[in-house]
Amino acid sequence: MHAILSIFRKEIKDALRDRRTLMTALISSLLGVPLMLLIFSIVLSQVESQEEKRTVLAVGMEYAPRLENFILRQGYQVKAAPADYEAKSRSKELDQPVLLVPTDFERKLQHGEKVTLEVAYDTNNRPAEFGLRPLKRLLEAYTQETAVMELTMRGVSAELLQLIDIKERHLQKPDQRKASITEMLPMMVLMAIVIGGMYAAIDTTAGERERGSLEPLMMNPVSGWQLTIGKWSAVALVGMGVVMLTIFSFFPSQWLIKNDTLRAEFQFGIRDAMAFLLILLPLAASMAALQVAVALDCKSYKEAQVRNQIVTMFIPFVSLIPIAFPGREPAWFRWVPVLAQNQMMNQVLKGELLSPASLGIASVICLAITLICLTYIAQKMRQVVMS
Known part of the structure; x- marks a missing residue:
């Protein structure tokens, strides 16, 4: 445990010293949502x-x-x-x-x-x-x-043309909020998670390998699992920090909304923030493990960056899948990472209650991805350095 904590502290210090990692995490988490809501507010006001x-x-x-x-x-x-x-x-x-x-x-x-x-x-x-x-x-x-x-x-008589009177009957619950204008916000949050932790994951693997600082670390009496847990924990902490900063940026973002219609639709409270944390923290941990695994085999920082950007492109594509299923969303959505989180965040924004089953399934899938990636990293860590 002492070795893991030592590695964890080292990686956190390196991440905080790296301006690229720090600025990316802060910009993606603190500016994304406010800018999006400001743009929505301006466009709706123009309409x-x-x-x-x-x-x-x-x-x-x-x-x-x-x-x-x-x-x-x-x-x-x-x-x-x-x-x-x-x-x-x-x-x-x-x-x-x-x-x-x-x-x-x-x-x-x-x-x-x-x-x-x-x-x-x-x-x-x-x-x-x-x-x-x-x-x-x-x-x-x-x-x-x-x-x-x-x-x-x-x-x-004109009434002959109007023998049938059509009226709309809304089945929306009284406490249910609309979120039609803010449906892009979940994707913005997901992108912030991936981009925020990406540079930390690259720096702790391909970056150290390129600088030649990974080999001396291997000379210490630590196992592959200890190295893996220490490095992954640091990257996951950065990713989770981005999650928390992004979610809590929703509160000051509401001050930027000048449009009354958007302000009425977008009501984000503490309960919603807690629901977002439950949804996104497991995903941030699994994404950190995946990014470390992707960057581990890369011999240069640039190669690792390209590979992780391919992973990042996965999020917009997955977020567009619901367009092909108008109406009721299929049950298998909650088994697909990113898609399940996107679906649950939209439910929170609409004021609906989260399904414990959906939340549990998404968390288990994220845990499985994390364990698979960590196992792979632990087995490959020393092999990659020695190759």
């Missing part, structure tokens, strides 16, 4: 600002007086679009879509002919694209009103 703007930019509105009257009755203002609206939309000077009214709009309506309204905007102009939905909703309301008036003038 809602278009909803609240209540202004329609149009070309040729003089050809559609009834449409203009309807828009004004809805509390909107109608403004003439600039003559060079196409260029201004491309250069993002114009932050709204432009309604294009044809010259024969009223004539076609009077004769019961189909007429086309165009909405012009540059697809690279995101603010203008955000204004598309409220404008289309406004035009659909006008289309419905026009159809009802035409039927009424012909003596046909």
